[in-house]
Structure formats: C-alpha cells, structure tokens
Amino acid sequence: MSEYNNLLEIRGLYKSFGSTKANINVDFTLKPGEIRGLIGENGSGKSTLLSQLAGIYGHDAGEMFVKGEPYRPESPLDANRAGIAMVMQELGVIEKLPIAINMFLGRLDKFTTAGVINRKMLRDSANAVLTKWELPGFGKNAMPSGAIEHNKIIELARALSVEPDILLLDEITQSLSLNNRTKLYKIMNRFKAMGKSVIVITHDIEEMIAITDSITVLRDGEVVGDVLTAETTAEKVRYMMVGREISGDYYRADRAPDYRDEVVVTAEHLTIPGEVEDLSFEVHRGEILGFCGLSDSGIHSVGKAVYGLSKLKGGSVRLTAKDITVKNGAVALKHHMAYVPKDRDNEALMLHARIIDNATLPSLGILRSALDFLSPRKLKKLSNEMIAKLTVKTTGYAQNIDALSGGNKQKINLGRWLAKDLDVLILDCPTRGVDVGVKAYIYQLMKEAKEQGIAMILISDELTEVIGMADNLIVMKDGRPVRSITRGDSFTEQSVIEVMI
Amino acid sequence: MNKFMSKLQDIVPIIAFVVVLLFFTVKSDGRMLSAFNISLLIEQSIIIVLIGCGMLFVVAQGSIDLSVGVNLAFSGVISMWASEQLESPYLMIPIAIIVGLLVGILNGVIVAKLKVPSFMLTLAMLIGLRGIVHKIQFKINVSYLSPDLYWLNKPVFEDVERLQFLTYKMIVFIVILAIMYYVFEFTRVGRNSQAIGENEIVAKYVGIRVDIMKIAAFGLSGMMSGCAALFSILNVGGTSQTMGSFTEMKVAMAIFLGGVLVTGGVTARMYKVILGSFTITIIVNGLALISLSQTEVSQSVEGVLLLLILFATIIANQRNARRITPLDDDPEENALTGSAEGNGAVVKV
Numbered sequence: 001m002s003e004y005n006n007l008l009e010i011r012g013l014y015k016s017f018g019s020t021k022a023n024i025n026v027d028f029t030l031k032p033g034e035i036r037g038l039i040g041e042n043g044s045g046k047s048t049l050l051s052q053l054a055g056i057y058g059h060d061a062g063e064m065f066v067k068g069e070p071y072r073p074e075s076p077l078d079a080n081r082a083g084i085a086m087v088m089q090e091l092g093v094i095e096k097l098p099i100a101i102n103m104f105l106g107r108l109d110k111f112t113t114a115g116v117i118n119r120k121m122l123r124d125s126a127n128a129v130l131t132k133w134e135l136p137g138f139g140k141n142a143m144p145s146g147a148i149e150h151n152k153i154i155e156l157a158r159a160l161s162v163e164p165d166i167l168l169l170d171e172i173t174q175s176l177s178l179n180n181r182t183k184l185y186k187i188m189n190r191f192k193a194m195g196k197s198v199i200v201i202t203h204d205i206e207e208m209i210a211i212t213d214s215i216t217v218l219r220d221g222e223v224v225g226d227v228l229t230a231e232t233t234a235e236k237v238r239y240m241m242v243g244r245e246i247s248g249d250y251y252r253a254d255r256a257p258d259y260r261d262e263v264v265v266t267a268e269h270l271t272i273p274g275e276v277e278d279l280s281f282e283v284h285r286g287e288i289l290g291f292c293g294l295s296d297s298g299i300h301s302v303g304k305a306v307y308g309l310s311k312l313k314g315g316s317v318r319l320t321a322k323d324i325t326v327k328n329g330a331v332a333l334k335h336h337m338a339y340v341p342k343d344r345d346n347e348a349l350m351l352h353a354r355i356i357d358n359a360t361l362p363s364l365g366i367l368r369s370a371l372d373f374l375s376p377r378k379l380k381k382l383s384n385e386m387i388a389k390l391t392v393k394t395t396g397y398a399q400n401i402d403a404l405s406g407g408n409k410q411k412i413n414l415g416r417w418l419a420k421d422l423d424v425l426i427l428d429c430p431t432r433g434v435d436v437g438v439k440a441y442i443y444q445l446m447k448e449a450k451e452q453g454i455a456m457i458l459i460s461d462e463l464t465e466v467i468g469m470a471d472n473l474i475v476m477k478d479g480r481p482v483r484s485i486t487r488g489d490s491f492t493e494q495s496v497i498e499v500m501i
Numbered sequence: 502m503n504k505f506m507s508k509l510q511d512i513v514p515i516i517a518f519v520v521v522l523l524f525f526t527v528k529s530d531g532r533m534l535s536a537f538n539i540s541l542l543i544e545q546s547i548i549i550v551l552i553g554c555g556m557l558f559v560v561a562q563g564s565i566d567l568s569v570g571v572n573l574a575f576s577g578v579i580s581m582w583a584s585e586q587l588e589s590p591y592l593m594i595p596i597a598i599i600v601g602l603l604v605g606i607l608n609g610v611i612v613a614k615l616k617v618p619s620f621m622l623t624l625a626m627l628i629g630l631r632g633i634v635h636k637i638q639f640k641i642n643v644s645y646l647s648p649d650l651y652w653l654n655k656p657v658f659e660d661v662e663r664l665q666f667l668t669y670k671m672i673v674f675i676v677i678l679a680i681m682y683y684v685f686e687f688t689r690v691g692r693n694s695q696a697i698g699e700n701e702i703v704a705k706y707v708g709i710r711v712d713i714m715k716i717a718a719f720g721l722s723g724m725m726s727g728c729a730a731l732f733s734i735l736n737v738g739g740t741s742q743t744m745g746s747f748t749e750m751k752v753a754m755a756i757f758l759g760g761v762l763v764t765g766g767v768t769a770r771m772y773k774v775i776l777g778s779f780t781i782t783i784i785v786n787g788l789a790l791i792s793l794s795q796t797e798v799s800q801s802v803e804g805v806l807l808l809l810i811l812f813a814t815i816i817a818n819q820r821n822a823r824r825i826t827p828l829d830d831d832p833e834e835n836a837l838t839g840s841a842e843g844n845g846a847v848v849k850v
Contacts, residue, residue, distance in 0.1 A: 309706060333708025347706050350699035353767040361696055362707050364689045372688040 004068035007032045007197050008053075008166055013062035015048055022048040024221045026062070030166065032195045035188055037208040037229070039201070040218035040241055041435045042405040046201045047089055049218070050168045053199075054086035055079035066166075077106055083165035085158075087172050089201075089433075093151040095144045100126040102144060103158045129161040133187050148175045148343060149295055156184070167191060169200040173207060174432050177295035177461045178500065185211055203435050205234045206464060217241055238436055250440055251468025252447065257487040259287035259471055262321070264455035265424055267306060269315035275301040277479040278315070283424070283455040288446065290470030291459040293500055298479035299459050300342055303428040306457060307339040308332045319423070332424075333365065338417035342428040342459075348413050349401055356383040356397040359416045366420065382419060390415045390441075407438035418445060425449060428459045443469065463493050475499045510814075514760035514773060517810040518780045525787030532790055533783075540666030544736065546782040547674055548573075548729045552752045553774040554681040555605075555725025558690070558718035560756055561769035563698040564619035566722045568608060568626035569729075570748035574740075575630050576600035577730035578637040581644050581740045590647030593734075598727040604630070605723015609716030619719075627749065638742045645739045653735055670735055677728060678775075684721075685771045694718055698765025754807055755781045760814055780810070 008030040015023040022045045030036055038046045051057045053064070055073030064071040066082050073079040076086070093102055100123045104111065111122045123140065130137050135157055144151055152175045159167060167188075173181050188198050188211060202208050208215060209229055217224040217240040224240050262285040270279040276298045283289045291299040304310045306317050308326040317326040319335055326332050332339070341347035349358050360367065360379045367378050383397035390411040394404060401409060414430060427446075431439045446469060449456060460466050466473055475483045475496055483499045485491060526533040552569045559566045580597035584590055608626065612619045653670040685691035693714050696704040705711050733744055759777025762768040784806050793799045 304706075307706070307708070328710070329705060329708035330710045331708075337708075339706060339708075341706050346700070347702050350696060350703055350766065353695075353699050357692075357695070357699075357767055361692075361703075364692055368689065372690075373683075374687050374689065374692065376687075 004065075006030060006065070007034075007067060009065040011063045011065075013049070013052070013064070014060045015045075015052060015057065016060060021221050023052070023059075026218075026221075026223055028216065028223065030197050030199065032197060033192050035192055035198045035200065035211065035213045037200055037202070037212035037215040038218065039203075039205065039208060039215060039237060040224075041437060042407050044218040044241075045221040046218055047170055048221075050086060050170055050199065050201065053079065053084055053166075054168055055084075056086075080107075080162045080164070083163075084168065085160070085162040085164035085166075086168035087152070087155045087159050087170060089170040089172075093144050093154050095146050095151075097143075099138050099142050099144055099154055102154050103129065103161055105158070126157070126161070129157055133157070133160050133190075134183060135160075149177060149180065152176060153180065156187075160187070165196050167196070167198045169198065171201050171203065171433065173200075173202050174204065174461070177293075177297075178463065178497070179294040203433070203439070204462065205237050205436065209234060209237070241435075242437065251443060251465075255488065255491075257287075257471040259450075260285040260453065264320060265306065265317065265457075266320050267315065267317045270302075270305055270312060270317070271314040272298075272301055272305060272310050273313050275310075275479055276305060279474075279476075279479075279481050280315075281474060281481075281484075282320075283457060285453045285455055286450050287472065288450060288456045288458050288470045290466035290473035291457065291476060292461075292463055292466050292473060292496060293476035296478065297476040297500075299476050300428055301479075302476075303339060303341070303426045303457060303459050306424075306426055307337060309339075333362065336421055336423040337426070338362065338420065338422050338424065339426045340414055340417065340428060340430055342432065344406075344410060344413055344432070345402075349409060351400075351402040353401060354398050355387070355392075355394060355401050355404075355412060356380065358401050359383045359386050359397070359412055359419075362416055363420055386412065386415050386419055407434040410434050410438060410442070414442060414445060418449060422449070422454050424455050424457075426457045426459075429461060430458070431460075431462070431465060463496055467491055467493060467496065510768075511760060513814050514758060514776055514780070514810075517758065517813065518776055518783075521780055521783050521787070521806070521810075525783060525790060529787065529790040533787060536663065536666075538786070538790070542779070542782055542786055543666060543671070545786060546778045547671075547732055548736075548748065549752050549755050549778040549782065550678065550775055551674065551725050551729040551732060552722075552748065553755050553778055554678065554685070554771060555722040556752055557685060557756060557761070557769055557771060557774050558694050559619065559722045560753075560761055560763075561685075561691070561694040561698045561765040562715060562718055563701070563763075563765040564612060564715070564718070565623065565753065565763075566605075566608065566619065566719060567623040567749045567753070568604065568630065569722060569726045569752055570745040570750075571627045571630040571634065572601055572604045572723055572726035573730045573733060573745035573748055574634045574742075575604060576727040577734055577744055578634055578641065578740045580727075580730065581734065582637055582641045584647070585641065585644065590649040593647075593650070594731060597730045598724055601727020601730065602720055602724040605720040605726070606716055608723065609719030612719065613712035613715035623749075635742055638740060641740070643739070646734055650735070670732060674732070677725075681721075681725070682771045690714070690717060690721075695765070695767050695769055698769065699767060751781060752778075758807065758810055758814070781807070 006029045010026060010028040013023050013026040026049060038049070040046050048057065052059045055076045055078045066084065071082055073082060101108070103126045104122060108117060111118050127137055135153060144154055152172050156172065173184065176184060191198050200212065212229045214226060214228050215232065215237060216226050217237060219241060263282045264285050265283040268280050270276050279302065281289065291302055293299045301310065305312065306326070308317065308328045308331055318324065319326065322335065324331065324335055326337070345351060356379055360382055363382060364374060367382065368374055380397060387394060387397060392404070392408050392411050394408065401412065417425060431442055434442070446456065458466055458470055471487050473485050474481050475485070477500065485495065522533070532538060552573070556566050556569055576597045579600050580593040583596050584593035608623060611617050611622050654668055656665045657667050657669060657672065658664045693704065693709045696709060697711055697714055701711060734740060755777035756774055757763065757777070758780050759773030760768065761770070761773050784803055788799050788802060793802060
C-alpha cells in the first residue's frame with residue numbers, strides 16, 4: 001500500500017444527469033479519523049456525490065483516490081471492497097427476508113456451501129457485527145419490522161459489516177430517535193478513534209455542528225467551502241448554504257405559554273396494548289402540545305390514536321365543544337381535524353398521483369356541491385392557490401407529486417390541510433427530510449395556525465423543534481406519560497432528556 | 502420528456518384501438534364500418550361496457566371482481582324465474598338489479614371485513630355460484646323473455662333508417678353509462694376509490710372509510726352485473742346455463758386494454774373502460790368479419806393480439822414508473838421536470 005495523507009481525495013469531479021449538472025468540479029479531501037459533514041439545500045448534489053463514492057453512479061469526469069490508489073467503483077460491492085460503505089437515504093431493506101440475510105445481501109457467498117446458505121453461521125456473523133457496534137440484537141430468523149427506524153438500523157449494520165474505512169451516512173439521523181442517535185454518535189466516535197472516517201449528510205445544522213470535525217457546504221452542485229466545525233456557527237453555515245442571510249426567528253421567540261382557555265380536544269385514559277398506556281391530556285385553542293420520547297416511547301401512536309385510526313383498548317378522544325367522540329378517521333376528517341403522519345411517502349401522499357389529486361384529497365368533502373358533484377374547476381383552483389401560496393416548485397398541478405423534492409412534497413402534505421378550516425392539527429415529525437428553508441417555512445405556518453386558534457399536537461424526534469415550538473410538552477417513556485412541562489425557564493433540552501431516558 | 506412519457510402511457514391504448522380498427526377495416530374491405538356492423542359492434546360491447554364501468558370501481562381500489570360473469574348469470578336466472586313465478590314480467594328488472602347488488606355487497610363485506618383477497622374470494626364465487634345457476638336453470642328449463650318487454654328492443658325512431666340502432670334499451674344504456682361516468686369521475690366515490698388503489702394507508706390516514714368504500718365498489722360492480730343480465734336477456738331472448746361465461750375475463754381484459762393498471766389508483770378512468778371494451782369487441786367482431794372465427798386459430802389470434810396490446814401498454818407504464826423513483830436529493834428529477842431546485846424563494850420569515 002502506498003503512502004497517503006488523505007484517506008480519500010477527489011479532484012475535479014463532474015456528474016450530470018441529462019442537462020442538469022449535479023456535481024461541478026468538486027474537490028474533496030478526507031483525512032483518516034475525520035468526521036465530515038456534508039450540507040446543502042435539497043438538490044445541491046450531496047447525495048449524488050456520496051452515490052458516486054459508493055459506486056451507485058459512475059462519474060463523468062475527474063479523479064478519485066482512496067488511500068492514494070486510483071478509485072473508480074463499478075458497483076456498491078466494488079466500493080465495499082475498497083472499504084467504502086453507504087447507508088442510503090431511501091430505504092433499502094427487503095422486508096420479506098430475515099434481518100441476517102438483509103445484512104449480508106450480495107455477500108452471501110462466504111456463507112454458502114454447494115448453494116445452501118449456512119444460516120447459523122450467517123446469524124452468528126450478523127450478531128457479531130451488532131454486538132461489536134453495540135446495536136440491538138435480534139432473535140432467530142427475525143424479520144425486519146417495517147418501521148423506518150428499524151430498517152435504518154439494519155442498513156447501518158449492513159454497512160458496518162463491511163468493516164469500512166469510510167462510512168457514508170445519507171440523512172439517517174432524522175429517521176432515528178434520540179436513543180439510537182446517541183448510539184450512532186458513539187459508533188462515529190469509535191470510527192474516529194480507529195483512524196477511520198465518516199461522511200455524514202444531515203439537514204439539522206445544530207446536530208451537524210455537534211458531531212462533525214469539519215463541514216463541506218454544497219450549493220447547486222459546487223463546493224461553496226470547507227470549514228472547521230470549531231470555527232463556525234449555525235448562522236454562518238446557513239448563510240453559506242443559501243447564499244444569503246436567513247433572518248428572523250426560526251422557532252418561536254416568546255418564552256411563555258400563550259393560548260386560549262377553551263379546550264378543543266380531550267383525551268382520556270388512552271390505552272393501546274403495547275403502544276400507549278393510560279394517557280390523558282387536553283389541547284386548548286391555539287395551543288401547541290408537544291410529545292417527545294425515545295423510539296419505543298409510543299409518541300408516534302398518539303397522533304394516530306387522536307385521529308381515530310387506532311383500535312383503543314380503553315379511553316377516548318373527544319372534541320370537547322361539540323361533544324363528539326373521535327371513533328374513526330372519517331369522524332375526524334368531518335370535524336375539522338387533520339393528521340400529518342411521519343412517513344410522508346408511505347402514509348401521507350399518493351406518490352404516483354398528480355399534485356391535484358394529493359392536494360385536494362382531504363378537501364373533497366367540502367368542495368362537493370349538490371349530488372356530490374366535484375367540480376374540476378374548483379379542484380384546480382384549490383390546487384393552484386395552494387401551489388402559489390406555498391411557493392411550491394412545480395410545473396403545475398398536473399405534475400406527478402413524486403417529481404417534487406422532499407421539501408416541496410412536504411409543503412403540499414401540510415398545506416393541503418391548512419387550506420381547510422381546521423380545529424385540530426396533528427403533526428408527526430413535520431420537518432423530517434426537509435432543508436432549512438422549508439423547515440423555517442413550516443414553523444412559520446405553524447405560528448400562523450396557532451394565531452388562528454388551531455389546536456396542534458406536535459410529535460417529533462427532534463427535541464429542539466418541540467422545545468422551540470410547544471406551549472406544553474409531554475415526555476413519554478415506554479408508552480406512559482412521565483412528565484409534562486410547561487413553556488418557561490425549565491423548558492430546556494436537559495430537563496427533557498433527564499426524564500426521557 | 503416527463504410530459505411525453507406520461508402521455509405515452511395514455512396514448513398507447515388509443516393507438517391500439519385505432520390500429521386494430523384500421524387493420525380490420527382494411528382486411529374486411531370496409532365492412533367493419535358499415536352501418537349494420539357498427540350497430541352490431543355497439544350492441545356487442547354493451548355488456549362489457551356496463552359491467553366494466555361497475556368493475557372499474559373495484560379495479561381502481563386495486564382489487565378485482567371475477568364474479569361479475571357468474572353474477573350476471575345468477576341475477577339473470579333468478580330474475581327470470583321469479584318474474585315467471587310471480588307472473589309479472591316487469592318485476593324482472595328490479596329483481597335482477599337487487600340480486601346483483603346483494604351478491605356484490607356480500608363480496609364487498611367479505612373483502613373489507615374479513616380481509617380475504619378479492620382475487621381468491623371472487624374466484625371462489627365464480628365457481629360456487631355457477632352451481633346454483635345450473636340448478637335454477639335446470640328448474641326453469643326453457644325460459645323466454647316475456648313479449649311484454651319486447652318494446653325495449655325496438656328502435657325509437659322506426660321510420661328513420663339511419664337511427665335503427667337507437668333502440669329503447671340503447672337509451673337506457675346511455676343513461677346508465679352517463680350516471681356511472683358521473684359517479685366515477687365527479688364524486689367522492691370515484692376519487693376515494695382511486696385513493697385507496699394508490700395507497701390504502703394514505704386513504705385510511707386521511708379519514709376515508711376504506712371498508713365502506715370497498716363494499717360500495719363491489720356493490721356497484723354487482724349491480725352493474727345485474728343490469729348487464731337484463732341486457733343479455735334482451736339480446737338473446739332468454740337465459741341459459743352458460744350465460745356470462747368468460748365475461749369476467751373479457752371485462753377485465755377490456756379494462757386493462759384501456760390502460761388501467763392492475764394496481765388501479767389514478768390510472769383508472771371511465772373513458773379507458775369504454776375504449777378498451779370497443780377494442781376487444783372490434784377484435785372479436787373483426788376476426789368474424791374476415792371469416793377467421795370458424796377456424797381453430799381464431800381464439801389464438803385473439804389471445805396474441807390482446808397480449809401484444811397489453812405488452813405495449815405495460816412497457817409504456819414501466820418506463821414511466823422507472824422515471825419516478827428519484828433520490829430525494831437527486832437533481833435528475835429536476836432535469837426532467839425543468840424546475841430548478843433549492844427552494845431559494847421559500848424563506849420569507
């Protein structure tokens with residue numbers, strides 16, 4: 001092996017898709033033991049850059065060197081051999097196959113004799129990887145649960161099983177809850193200690209500053225600059241990303257709860273076996289009630305339950321003023337409630353349908369006239385208004401929604417509810433997978449909704465978000481509410497984390 | 502590019518229709534488009550269109566109703582038998598519709614509440630109900646359409662030569678078609694069915710009563726089978742043991758030929774059913790016209806033609822599907838849509 005200073009060196013990399021230039025003259029170096037952040041708005045070429053490193057795309061021009069050797073991977077397996085492994089942003093787990101097979105997919109040869117897979121050996125190897133990196137183990141023939149977080153951990157384990165020198169993480173922290181994020185940070189620190197490196201993409205600038213050594217900012221496919229994390233601030237990074245100042249308050253500016261006395265939703269003794277135990281709360285007009293907790297705390301079940309989508313073993317959700325029990329989603333929809341689920345692409349949007357189909361779906365009951373007639377003109381008008389109001393980047397309402405970027409999809413996902421006359425808005429991780437710009441905009445929308453007196457429930461894996469926006473917050477642990485905190489001086493991350501764990 | 506591809510998906514079925522029509526018109530020396538043959542074509546496609554626009558609701562939801570053919574026979578023989586017993590020919594009409602509806606609702610309840618896959622359930626129905634049809638048909642032995650209902654087969658304008666095909670039943674057909682078109686394209690029933698086919702979880706999470714919508718879709722599908730039974734009896738003049746055999750296959754084929762995907766969703770459109778129904782009727786009718794129908798090859802030719810058209814439709818759709826799996830951060834999508842990304846204009850806090 002030749003002498004090298006840089007574990008990875010990229011010189012003058014170009015990549016284009018059709019007429020769009022995704023990477024333009026990218027220079028990039030990575031030292032052994034370095035944790036590098038890669039940040040930029042949606043579409044700035046971060047994922048493209050990592051995908052080329054991981055052997056998913058080839059590059060058009062430029063050179064790459066790994067440990068001083070020229071590097072041009074033909075496939076992800078090629079990249080693995082060179083010591084590079086990636087955890088992709090899009091989910092890549094085959095849910096019908098056992099976890100162990102998923103982890104070694106494409107590398108099953110070494111467990112195979114005469115075409116038969118030695119399952120025990122495979123399982124042992126898988127568990128060895130999980131134990132080594134302190135990830136949760138699994139039982140015999142365990143299958144992926146299908147939960148995003150669980151899938152992400154399997155993918156992470158798959159990447160780790162390659163024993164990579166360079167680990168590429170494409171927006172994975174946002175799919176993890178706090179306890180698993182902490183585990184990931186530990187893994188990254190161990191990489192660092194071993195002289196191995198990590199490149200991480202995340203939209204959460206605060207997180208990036210907390211975990212990286214240096215940050216590379218991309219804008220429109222070009223490297224805007226490399227900065228040492230210790231010498232920069234979130235504002236500076238944001239400025240580099242967008243190319244201008246993002247002014248004003250990101251979260252709420254006030255430090256005291258501010259809502260009206262009228263109770264809108266009352267939940268009493270909610271119980272869903274294995275998910276939520278005896279949870280009671282009230283949400284007032286104009287209040288934002290936050291929920292936070294670790295991955296198995298049951299916070300994500302709360303949103304579903306309030307919207308009437310869960311089978312309750314006990315308890316009830318009532319709309320207080322109208323004295324209506326929310327038995328099912330149809331009742332919720334009819335009585336001005338809204339639910340924005342966590343998994344936007346699988347639970348909220350019809351990906352293969354047009355914008356207009358998605359944008360008008362919750363409003364069909366309102367837009368109809370006599371004989372249940374849905375006037376195409378009204379549907380178009382609503383969609384166009386939504387696109388204009390939310391500044392959605394699109395060619396028009398007839399465009400397929402999955403041609404939009406994550407941020408623009410989320411704008412439609414949230415905006416289609418805000419176009420209605422709402423009493424209750426349930427948000428489950430509303431800023432998952434969107435960049436700072438859209439994030440700020442979503443907070444702005446929430447503030448507007450608050451002023452209009454909409455009662456909101458904000459469930460989030462991002463503590464700063466809940467603390468930044470909520471009037472009251474309930475910390476949950478193992479399905480039970482353990483503490484409720486009101487906005488004020490004790491409204492800090494520390495005080496929440498203390499009870500969370 | 503994007504627009505072109507998504508258009509292609511819709512255009513292929515139309516091209517197929519035109520090609521098939523031209524081919525048989527040329528091959529039959531123009532007899533295909535004679536006034537007589539056109540009225541024959543319409544008459545032959547009535548049943549497929551009728552059932553198809555009911556089944557469309559089911560297909561839109563991503564399910565399938567294979568019981569429509571047997572349901573046609575079932576509601577046909579029961580209504581015939583009941584109206585003979587009660588000596589009231591007009592009772593046949595509501596009875597057929599109600600029986601069809603009930604069978605459909607039964608399907609829907611089983612699919613929605615017991616979560617039995619529609620394919621298996623309706624396949625079981627197809628086999629099981631046929632037995633009952635045989636039994637009833639055996640009981641009523643030979644049955645003929647009551648002369649009281651003959652007027653439905655008569656042209657509205659008997660004196661006008663060119664309007665001979667416009668019979669009273671044709672007017673009924675057009676009215677039914679218009680209603681179904683309206684319900685599918687312009688009401689929540691159709692929209693929600695599409696949403697369920699696109700993604701059932703999304704539909705449920707928005708607050709759509711998925712179970713009720715499923716029952717409604719199967720109910721409509723069954724009801725249209727009942728209507729089709731009446732038209733079938735009007736066409737043939739009576740019932741038989743084999744009535745409705747293979748109808749479910751023809752209807753399903755017509756829907757898919759029209760460009761609706763098996764997964765349903767927003768690809769389900771009413772015009773596609775009508776288009777596909779005519780394509781399949783033209784193939785059958787055209788083969789007869791060029792006197793291939795008597796030979797052993799006819800059904801094979803039919804099969805091959807259908808396969809070719811479906812193949813083209815699916816290729817067009819696949820191209821489209823491949824395009825739409827972008828990485829979230831992937832500018833490729835923007836190359837296709839022409840929208841520069843970056844949300845630069847967004848932050849105005």
